[in-house]
Amino acid sequence: MAFKPLHDRVLVRRVESDEKTKGGLIIPESAKEKPAEGEIIAIGAGARDEAGARIALDVAAGDRVLFGKWSGTEVTVDGEELLIMKESDILGVIS
Amino acid sequence: MAFKPLHDRVLVRRVESDEKTKGGLIIPESAKEKPAEGEIIAIGAGARDEAGARIALDVAAGDRVLFGKWSGTEVTVDGEELLIMKESDILGVIS
Amino acid sequence: MAFKPLHDRVLVRRVESDEKTKGGLIIPESAKEKPAEGEIIAIGAGARDEAGARIALDVAAGDRVLFGKWSGTEVTVDGEELLIMKESDILGVIS
Amino acid sequence: MAFKPLHDRVLVRRVESDEKTKGGLIIPESAKEKPAEGEIIAIGAGARDEAGARIALDVAAGDRVLFGKWSGTEVTVDGEELLIMKESDILGVIS
Amino acid sequence: MAFKPLHDRVLVRRVESDEKTKGGLIIPESAKEKPAEGEIIAIGAGARDEAGARIALDVAAGDRVLFGKWSGTEVTVDGEELLIMKESDILGVIS
Amino acid sequence: MAFKPLHDRVLVRRVESDEKTKGGLIIPESAKEKPAEGEIIAIGAGARDEAGARIALDVAAGDRVLFGKWSGTEVTVDGEELLIMKESDILGVIS
Amino acid sequence: MAFKPLHDRVLVRRVESDEKTKGGLIIPESAKEKPAEGEIIAIGAGARDEAGARIALDVAAGDRVLFGKWSGTEVTVDGEELLIMKESDILGVIS
Structure with missing residues (x-):
């Protein structure tokens, strides 16, 4: 199955904040105002x-990104919880 | 009878959320904040x-789409309940 | 007498909602949130x-249209109650 | 004496609503929400x-027009009460 | 001394409303909502x-104008009370 | 040391209002709503x-200007209190 | 690890306000409304x-800048507290 976001929207899989990224970016669970990773x-x-x-768009499928903690709309695709958001909700790309 | 939406509007038939789509997208009845399918x-x-x-427009007649649960205006055409909404209310296309 | 709406405005004669249109579109009296026909x-x-x-404009004199129930400004022309509204208040054309 | 409205403004002489126009448009005194004529x-x-x-502008001196009842700013020119308003406050032209 | 207003601003000397203009425009002291002259x-x-x-700009130094009673910012230049306002605050020119 | 304002911002040194300017412009201490000079x-x-x-920009370093009393952000550069504001906050230039 | 801000955003390291800059710009701890340095x-x-x-963008990596005290979103990169903000939040460059 494929889901194609419309216009300037992106489909994002949230990465749990206790998961340490390859680059070493850590977002502690307690930091409520911090952006989320996906x-x-x-x-x-x-x-x-x-x-x-x-x-x-400036982002591509596969990019690791930061976005505002409350950005996007939740949707379930193939049993998985994902987020649809606008590209402008994305703060930057981790590489 | 035909109804032609004006400008960037679309006419949408809501798909009941307990109906499992071909692609496997499921939106449980209890998920109040989730987008609707049509x-x-x-x-x-x-x-x-x-x-x-x-x-x-980026969508065409026949497209399966997700849209915000409260998007659009209800209208009865030929005895059937449909929705008129702006294309910008559509989050993406399921294919 | 003629009344010429300015710019992107249109003059609309409201069609009573208990009047069944040729195309079969019915808007029951009880449906308060439904659009009006004209x-x-x-x-x-x-x-x-x-x-x-x-x-x-995308509409022409003679078109049957749906519009938001509370759209437009009432005016009496030749003793008849009509509505002046913007084209953007029109949801679509029934044909 | 002449008064030249600036930019997209017009100077309008209000026509009393009990005055029946040539075209037969009547706006009864009691209709508080109805547009005014000028x-x-x-x-x-x-x-x-x-x-x-x-x-x-789409209107010219001499045009009979309808405008929102509360549109414009009152001004006295040569002892006569007139209104200065934007062209966008005018709903249409009676001809 | 000279004061040069920036961009689309103008410097205006208020004309007392009891001063009858050459053109015969009178704005009585009691008319609180009426525009001011300058x-x-x-x-x-x-x-x-x-x-x-x-x-x-559409106005020039020397023009007699009407403007909204509360428009502009007061400033004292060479001991005289003047007003700085935007050209869009000016309703029209008396000639 | 140099401070370079970004985009359409300017750095302004406030001139005390009891200081009479060469041109004779006086802004009395008591006039709370009057613009400030800098x-x-x-x-x-x-x-x-x-x-x-x-x-x-329409202003240059060295220009004497009037600006809204509450315009700008205070900053201390080399021990001196200055203001950073947008050019649009400046009402005009005294020459 | 690298973090690439999207569009017109910048990544900023906040400079403690008790640190005197080379240029002599001092922002005392007590000045709550003053901009921050980074x-x-x-x-x-x-x-x-x-x-x-x-x-x-008008700024480059390495620039010393002033920005509004409450601007930006905090993020932890490689264990260091940084800020992501829009270029328009930056008041100017210290050189």
Whole structure:
């Protein structure tokens, strides 16, 4: 099954904050205001600029990203809890 | 009878959330904040960009989509309960 | 007498909701949140895009339309109660 | 004496609502929410679009118009009570 | 001394409302909601449109204007009480 | 040391209101709503228009300006209290 | 490990306010409303203008900057407390 987010939306799998990332970024459970970490599963085709042309997204499937803790809408795809959010909710990419 | 949504609106038939989709997406009845699932029945010709040109919609009649649970306006067409909503209320397409 | 709506406004004659339309669309009296049905009597010349050019309306005089129940401003023309509203208040066209 | 409204403003003489217009439009005194009727006395040169060019007004001096009952600012010119309002406050032209 | 208003601002000398203008416009002291009358002393070079080009003002030094009673910021220049306001606060020009 | 304001910001040294300017502009201590006077110390490179091009500022270092009494953010540079504000907070230039 | 901020965001290391900078800028601990000082660690590729083109940032990694005391979102990278904020939250560059 595939889920294709519309426009500038992305589908994200949340990464548990007690999981230490390869890069060493740690977000302690107690830090309530800190952003959450996740992995991009699928991206939209992009919103359109004023002339109607597509603006490609800056993130790609597979990217590890940080996003605001309360960003996105929860959805269950193939029994897995995922998040649909706008690209603008993503703070940056961990590489 | 035909109903043609105006501009960037779409006409959607809601799919009951206890109906398991082909792709395996399940939205449990109890999940109140989860998006709803539906099928696109008809689409508008598109809104216009700043230069007055049409922006074609990214969804088509027949698409299975997710949308915010409280999106759209209810309307009865040929005795059937349908929803009119803006394309921007649609989160993504299930394929 | 003629009344010419300005810019992107339209003049609409409300159709009573107990009147069954040719297409079979029924809006029961009890459905308070449902959109209302009407007929376009006259349309404006269109708003202007950013470059000052006219954007022609997507509806025409004679169209049967659905619009938000509380849309528009009431006006009496030749003793008849009509509504002036913006084209954006119209949800779609019944054909 | 002349008063020249600025930009997209117009100068309007209110027509008493008990005055029956040539076209037969009647607005009863009791209808508090109904729009008011008036005659355009003078118009501005037009606002400017994003490129700085003028957008000519769609109404002209002499036009009979409907406008929101509470639109405009009252001003006394040569002892007569008139209204200065934006063209966008005008709902349409009676002809 | 000279004071040069910035962008689309103008410097205005308020004209007492009991002063009858040449054109015969009278604004009685008791009319609290009526606009005030003044004379343009100095004007800015104009705001910029989206492409960064200047939009020249529609008023010039010496113009007699009407403006909203509460518009502008008071300033004392050479011992005289003046007002700095945006051109958009000016309703029209008396000529 | 140098402080370079970003975009359309300027660095301003407040001039005490009991200091009579060369031009004779006086702002009495008691006038609470009156604008404040200052001198531009440094300016930003300018904001960008919609096409991404710089819009140069209309003020320059050394200009005597009036600005809203509560405009800007206080900062201490080399032991001196200065203000960082947007160019749009400046009402005009005294010359 | 690298963290790449998205669009017009920057990654900033906060500089303690009791640390006197080379340039002599001092922000006393007691000054609650004063801006904070920091060093840019990483910058985004820039937001896009209306035509979809990138707008390069005006700050670069290594820049000493002032920003609003409450700007940005805290994040822990490699055990260090950093801030992700928008370039527009930065008041200016100390050089």
